[in-house]
Amino acid sequence: MSKLPPPSQKVATFAELPRLLTSAPHRLLFLAGAVTVLLSISWWAAELVWMRFGLAGWPQPSIPPVYAHGILIQYGMFPLFIFGFLLTVFPRWLNQPALPRSRYVPVAACVFSGYVLSNVGLLDLPWLLILGQLLMLSGYLIGWGTLASVLHASPSRDNHARSALLSLSLGVLGLGLFLAYLFGAPPACADLAIRLGTFGLLLPIFFTVTHRMLPFFSGNVAKDYVLRRPRWSLPMVWLLLLAHLMLDWSGVMGWLWLVDIPLALIFAWHALAWQPWKAMRPGLLAVLHLAYAWLPLAFILYSVQDVIYAETGHLMFFRAPLHALGIGYFGSMLVAMVTRVTQGHSGRPLQMGGVAWLCFGMLQLVCVVRIRAEFGGDVYLWLVVAAFGWLLAFLPWVLRSACVYLTPRVDGKPG
Structure with a gap:
């Protein structure tokens, strides 16, 4: 096995940072995403403390806090990582040249600056919230157009690329609906935007990337591995997710079991x-397999919830x-995918490392605590514990990741 070259000790100067950060899509957008991981939950944790204990002078947003929480995490935090990943891998998936800086820097600038302005706008500054959302939508449109142009230029009509682009299309629609709500449209627009964020944007993209990459990574390492990437599952999952979205948004919850049980079976x-x-x-x-295990478990919970509701009319x-x-x-x-990309694209060994393991392990506990909050007792206290648990889990990981993005590759290669 060839040895890695000795790690570079060079630290980029302040003047070199802009060029270093923009040397690859994932470097700039992952750094922005790492900041949002802490910023999103910091605001939400403060809001929960205000709800549970009171927080003198804490300004309230001009919209329901749950709307702000759902929109900014789903359309701001996660998509910065998504754009960083897709703008890096789309050309590779489709055998096209890597994208120049001019195609991905505007995406990062618009989505991240819009996200930050939106968070400041939650401090009872509604005009700033609107401006931030407009900037985020602009970033989405630039990113969507860039990825669409890569797909259009390729003779290959890769199903994973098309699925990811369709998800981003629904993300654009969701942000547009939320902006309409901010300009005075009915709350139903915000409700649909939040559901689109979950079942039209994030879940299809996460499943699409998992569907493509998890068996590929496994097959490269595991002995006697049978690579299974069925062509039927992506379109089937898409149909069922869209049906779930529309039934849920329409309030026809008594029939959700018809789509959630098949989804649970497919994911399992x-x-x-x-x-x-x-x-x-x-x-x-x-950790990729362990992370994926939460998806069938989530839809088993959805299915049980649906059946109980259909039988009793109670939402458990x-x-x-x-x-x-x-x-x-x-x-x-x-955590699993970004850690892998960060390690590989910085010239480091493909290893989790202690910081990533700590973050991943603590995040499992945070998830259990957050689920526990729905089963009674002092609900808001459990929510506060979960929110601060998220911050404790991610802080070392964010700091370590930021150090990687702010320094050159250890193997001396560009990017």
Whole structure:
């Protein structure tokens, strides 16, 4: 096995930082995303403390806090990582040249600056919230157009690329609906925007990337691994997710079990088909399988909830399935995938490392605590504990990741 060159000790000067940060899409956008991981939950934690204990002088947003929480995490925090990943891998998936700085820097600038302005706008500055959302939408449109141009230029009509682009299309629609709400449209627009964020933007993209990359990574490492990437599952999942979205938004919750049970079965089938028992080494591969396990579990919870509601009319364990999905699957897969990309694209060994393991392990506890909050007791106290647990879990990981993005590759290669 060839040895890695000795790690570079060079630290970029202040003058060199702009060029270093813009040397690759993932470097700039992952750094921005790392900042939002802490910023999003810092505001939400303060809001929860205000709700539970009181916080003198804490300004309230001009919109319901739950709307702000749902929109900024789903359309601001996660998509910065998503754009960083897709703007890096789309050309590779489609055998096209890497994108120049002019195609991805505006995406990072608009989405991140819009996100920051939106967060400041939550401090009872509604005009700043609107401006921030307009900037975020501009970034989405630039990013969507860039990725669409790569897909259009390629003779290959890659199903994973098309699925990811369709998800971003629904993300554009969702942000547009939320802006309409900010300009006076009915709250139903905001409700649909939040649901689109979950079941039209994030879940399809996360599943699409998992569907493509998890068996590929496993097959490269595990012995006697049978690579399974069925063509039927992406379109089937898309149809069922859109049906879930419309039934939920329309209030026809008594029929949700018709789509959530098949989704649970499909996701569970993939969990077994991807043979995690063959892929528990190295740790950087194991965490991908462990993160994915939250997806079938989330839809098992959805299915149980649906059946109980259809039988009794009572909505049990209210947002537990949603947070098994959002913290368990999205959050854990974020740590697993971003750590892998960060290690590989910085010239470092493909290893988890102590900081990443600490973050991943603590995040599992945070998810359990957040789910526990839905089962009674002092609910807001549990929510406060979960929010601060998120911050404690991610702080070392964010700081370590930022150090990587702010320094050149250790192998001396560009990017």
